[in-house]
Amino acid sequence: MKNKQASPRKHHITIVSETFPPEINGVANTLKHLCQGLMQHGHKVTVVRPRQRQERKGVILSANKALFSQEYVVAGLPLPGYADLRFGLAKSSELRQLWHTNRPDAVYVATQGPLGIAAVSAARKMGIPVSSGFHTNFHQYSQYYGVGALEKLLCAYGRWFHNRTAITLVPTKTMQQVTAKMGITPTGLWSRGVDCSYFTPNKRDESLRTHWGLDENSCAVLYVGRLAAEKNLRMAVACYERIRKLHPRAKFVLVGDGPMRKQLATKHPDYIFCGIKRGEDLARHYASGDLFLFPSKTDTFGNVVLEAMASGLAVVAYDDAAASEHIRHKENGIKAPLAMDEKFISGALRLVNQPTLLSRIRVQARLDALQLSWDSQIEKFEQLVLNERPKAQHYAINRQSISLL
Numbered sequence: 001m002k003n004k005q006a007s008p009r010k011h012h013i014t015i016v017s018e019t020f021p022p023e024i025n026g027v028a029n030t031l032k033h034l035c036q037g038l039m040q041h042g043h044k045v046t047v048v049r050p051r052q053r054q055e056r057k058g059v060i061l062s063a064n065k066a067l068f069s070q071e072y073v074v075a076g077l078p079l080p081g082y083a084d085l086r087f088g089l090a091k092s093s094e095l096r097q098l099w100h101t102n103r104p105d106a107v108y109v110a111t112q113g114p115l116g117i118a119a120v121s122a123a124r125k126m127g128i129p130v131s132s133g134f135h136t137n138f139h140q141y142s143q144y145y146g147v148g149a150l151e152k153l154l155c156a157y158g159r160w161f162h163n164r165t166a167i168t169l170v171p172t173k174t175m176q177q178v179t180a181k182m183g184i185t186p187t188g189l190w191s192r193g194v195d196c197s198y199f200t201p202n203k204r205d206e207s208l209r210t211h212w213g214l215d216e217n218s219c220a221v222l223y224v225g226r227l228a229a230e231k232n233l234r235m236a237v238a239c240y241e242r243i244r245k246l247h248p249r250a251k252f253v254l255v256g257d258g259p260m261r262k263q264l265a266t267k268h269p270d271y272i273f274c275g276i277k278r279g280e281d282l283a284r285h286y287a288s289g290d291l292f293l294f295p296s297k298t299d300t301f302g303n304v305v306l307e308a309m310a311s312g313l314a315v316v317a318y319d320d321a322a323a324s325e326h327i328r329h330k331e332n333g334i335k336a337p338l339a340m341d342e343k344f345i346s347g348a349l350r351l352v353n354q355p356t357l358l359s360r361i362r363v364q365a366r367l368d369a370l371q372l373s374w375d376s377q378i379e380k381f382e383q384l385v386l387n388e389r390p391k392a393q394h395y396a397i398n399r400q401s402i403s404l405l
Contacts, residue, residue, distance in 0.1 A: 011386050012044040012103070016119040017110040018076075018087045020049040021064055024256075024276050025226065026303050027110060027135045030192060035067040037378030044069045046104060048095070050076025050088035050115060072098055074115060088115030095122035104128060106385050110135055112161045120164050131385050132165040134158075134179055134187075135300055159183045169384060171301040174324050188384040191325065193374030194306035201312030201366060203280070203287040212272055212288075218249035219352055222289030222313065224282075224304045225296070227258035235295035237268070239316070239345045243352050250352065255285050286311035290358065291351055294323065297338060309333070310369035314361040316348045326372070330357075332364040 019025055021032045038045050045068045055073075064071070074094075076086035095118055107123040107130040109116045116132070123130035162168040162184045169190040170176050176187050206216075214220055221240050225231055240252040253272045254264070265273055277285050292308035294317040305322035308315050315333040317323035327333035334347035351358045 010042045010044070011105040012046065013038055013385070014046045014048060014099075014104040014107045014119075015068075015110065016048045016107060016116060018050055018079075018113045018115050019111065020047060020052075021067065022278070023052060024278070026299070026301065029303050030135065030301075031110060032067060033193065033195075033374045034378065034381065037374055038381075039067070039069070041378060041382070046102070047071040048074065048088075048090075048098075048115070048119065050074055050086045052076070052086065053078075070102075079113075087113040088118075090115050090118045092118045092121040092125070095119055096126060099123075099126060099128065106131070108133065108385055109165065112158065117161065120161070124164065129385075130165050131167045131169060132162050133169045133190075134162065134175060134184070135171075155182050167384060169381070172321060172325050174320060175300050190380055190384055191377055192301055192303055192306060192322070193372050193377045194303070194310045194369055195374065196310045196366075196370050196372075199283050199286055199307045199310035199369075201287050201362075203284045203311075205284050205288050208284060208288045212251050212253060214251055215249070218251070219243070219247060219291055220289040221250055221252050221291045221293060221348075222255070222286070222308070223253070223293050224255040224286065224308070225294075227254065227256055227260040227264065229260060230296070230298045231258075232295040232297055233260055233264070235341060235344060236293045237264070238341075239293055239295070239348050242345050242349060246349070247352055253285070253289060255282070283311070286313065289313050290362075291316065291348060293348065294318075295344065296321070306369060306372055309365040310372075312362045312366045314351050314358050314365060316344060316351070318344065326368065330361070332361055332368050334361075 015031060015035060017027065017031055019028045021028050035045050035047065047068045049071065051073050074088045074090040076088050079087050099122065107119060107128055109119050109130060109132045112132070120130055120132070159182050162179070168179060168184050168187045170179055170187050171191050173189065176189060179187050209220060212220060221243060223236050227233060243250050251272055253274060255274045255277050257276050261273060264271065274285060286307060290313065292313040292315045294302055294305050294315060296302060297318055297320060299321045302322040305315055305317060306326065309326070309332065315323065315327060317327060317333065317335060318338050319335040320338055323333065323335055327335050329335045334351060336343035336347055351361065
């Protein structure tokens with residue numbers, strides 16, 4: 001008789017993050033799928049996060065109950081400039097006490113705030129393998145908020161933080177190059193997936209399009225994401241205004257919220273502001289669009305790109321982040337070089353002016369998205385964080401790299 005192959009060992013994994021569902025952002029969305037996937041693979045998942053706004057102490061958010069085996073909630077304060085998000089306040093000793101009682105096999109730190117620092121310190125002190133994720137380009141945000149002089153300091157901080165972990169996971173090859181230039185090493189490529197049964201063209205809603213003021217021959221130009229300066233909304237507005245000059249019946253539909261909403265709504269009262277959408281309602285809004293604008297130059301990935309593709313939309317984006325990996329120019333979307341804004345606009349105009357090309361790209365985008373499962377990315381995460389265990393020497397940090405100056 002043949003020996004049965006031993007089943008893979010199941011692990012206890014702790015995910016540490018300053019943001020988590022039901023908060024709406026790319027990091028929270030990614031962690032939702034990561035936790036779901038790890039649980040489905042039989043692992044025990046513990047989440048450590050700050051208490052969210054209006055969350056009562058000791059109450060597990062109902063939307064999260066299927067995402068983890070247990071959670072540990074710490075105190076939180078609003079993030080300056082992002083009142084909807086909070087950073088966690090926890091001492092390293094507090095986490096060490098928690099992990100002495102319930103020791104994880106591995107710790108994954110998704111954010112680099114105070115809670116992340118405490119988690120990395122606690123894991124290192126206890127000899128628990130700890131990895132980190134480069135989910136947000138905070139150092140690039142500074143130029144959008146009038147504090148560009150801080151960019152070098154934020155880069156140095158990011159280098160110090162991530163180099164204290166055994167490996168930093170990044171979502172694209174481009175981000176591997178960016179982090180290498182920052183001096184962050186080693187890195188591992190861990191991308192993102194999309195649920196194509198959830199985001200699908202089948203959820204297109206003609207009654208919603210009618211509510212937007214569209215008919216079957218007019219174009220819904222869609223943006224989904226945070227309404228904030230670092231998302232380069234200036235370019236999305238400029239692009240739509242050029243489209244509208246040639247196609248007056250086109251509508252600009254913005255799904256999301258943020259600090260720029262009031263300003264945009266005042267200046268452009270004819271734009272359609274849908275606010276934050278979740279669940280089936282979000283999928284319905286995606287599917288009811290035609291052209292998707294992703295003007296960001298700061299996102300490390302941009303899950304919305306894959307969600308738009310899965311929903312059968314033609315994506316216009318810069319050749320960066322998710323688009324650099326998954327968009328093939330004029331085949332399943334349109335890409336523009338980062339430094340060429342006019343190419344972004346001309347690409348969008350070409351799609352609106354050529355309905356046949358728009359239709360072909362939308363079909364191909366959906367077909368390509370069908371190949372991007374989350375399950376394959378969960379397996380990759382397991383390989384990077386669990387199977388390829390960091391060796392002891394990875395924790396020997398060069399003291400010079402710790403300096404912030």
